[in-house]
Amino acid sequence: MKSLVDCIHCYLKQAVSCMEMIKVPDEKKIEVLYNLIDFIKTLKPSASPAYNSSLVLLKTYEFINNPDPYYEAKKSSNKLALELYPRVKEKVETADDPLYEALKVSVAGNVIDLGIQRDFDIDKELDHAFNFGFWIDDYPLLKEKIEKAKDVVIVGDNAGEIVFDKILVEILNGMGKNVYYIIKSGPILNDATKEDAEEVFMNKIANVVESGAALLGVPKDFVSKQVKNLIYTADVIISKGQANFETVDDFEDVQANVFYLLKIKCEYLAKKLMFKQGSLVLINGERLKERKRNIF
Structure with missing residues (x-):
């Protein structure tokens, strides 16, 4: 997915959020932002917003001399x-359809996004997910594919959120599925890393695989050969959150097996794709491709 004009101010908002995490003084913030404006001019609009x-x-991180400003926030979220x-x-x-409810829980965890929004109400988000479910809901197709699948x-996506993904993994394990869980190879924003996976014991129930990059999403040109192979060969791929939404679509040949699971947080993206902002979405990759063809 290519970057949009409206992405530019989000880059700066993320930088401010990052500096707020470690209480950078205002004078330093201004200096960093001015330098970032010059840096942003060098970015390629053809690249994904996530990249x-x-x-x-x-x-x-270079400007503030801190390689992981979200470290403590990730610990708190977990x-x-x-x-x-x-x-x-x-x-x-105890639900009638545990898999369906586990997907709701997993997407509710997507509210733990400290890039733009530094506070959240996870209890409220869980209640909303349980009571209202998905605005776009391709669950029947996902369930059919999972039932036939060997590897999922x-x-x-995020620290904290990884705990709610555990519940989904446990349900999939109970269905006899072999689950691979992709995390980041290094700190970026509040995304889950190996340390987070071990802290919440995800490594005890899933095959935890590092992406090969400390980058948002899974940009095809930068992730490891192992991760590319997993995405290309898995029976089902469940893509969590917006950064993955913006990068997994580059794996064009496997979109029939991809299901995007996220909360729509970006106003501009919501307008472009005719999504309802704030809604929870479970959409198959082929259906998303068709939606894009009809709009762009």
Whole structure:
């Protein structure tokens, strides 16, 4: 997915959020932002928003001399989610269709996005997911594909959110599925890394695979050969969150097996794709391709 004009101010908002995390003084913030404006001029509009955002964030880390400003926030998100985990898991396991409820829980966790929004109400988001479900809902097709699948790949997103993904993985394990869970190879924003996976014990229930890059999403030209192979050969790929939404679509040949699971947070993207902003979406990759063809 190519970057849009409206992405530019989001790059700067993410940089501000990053600096707020470690309480950078205002004078330094202004200096960094002025330098970032010059840096943003060098970015390619043809690149995905996720890739350009990654470059801006990594440049911000250089300017503030901190390789992981979200470290403590990720710890807090994991702790909060682990406290909620037993109650949420019980609700999922006692539901009429545990797989469907696990998907709702997984997407509810997508609210833990500290890039733009630094506060969130996970209890409220869970209640909304359980009660209202998906605005676009390709669950019948996903369930059919999962039932026939041997291998399921989940392209993970944030710390904290990874705890709610555990519930989905456990349901898939109970269905006899071999689950691969993709994380980042290094810190970027509040995305889950190996340390987060081990902290919440995701590595005990899934094959945890590092993406090969410390970049948002899974940009095809930068991830490892192993990750490319997993995406190209898996029976089902569940892509979590917007950055993955913006990069997994580059794997064009496998979109029939891809299901995007996210909350629509970007106003401009919502307008372009005719999504309802704030809605929870579970959409198959082929259906998304058709939607894009009809709009762009």
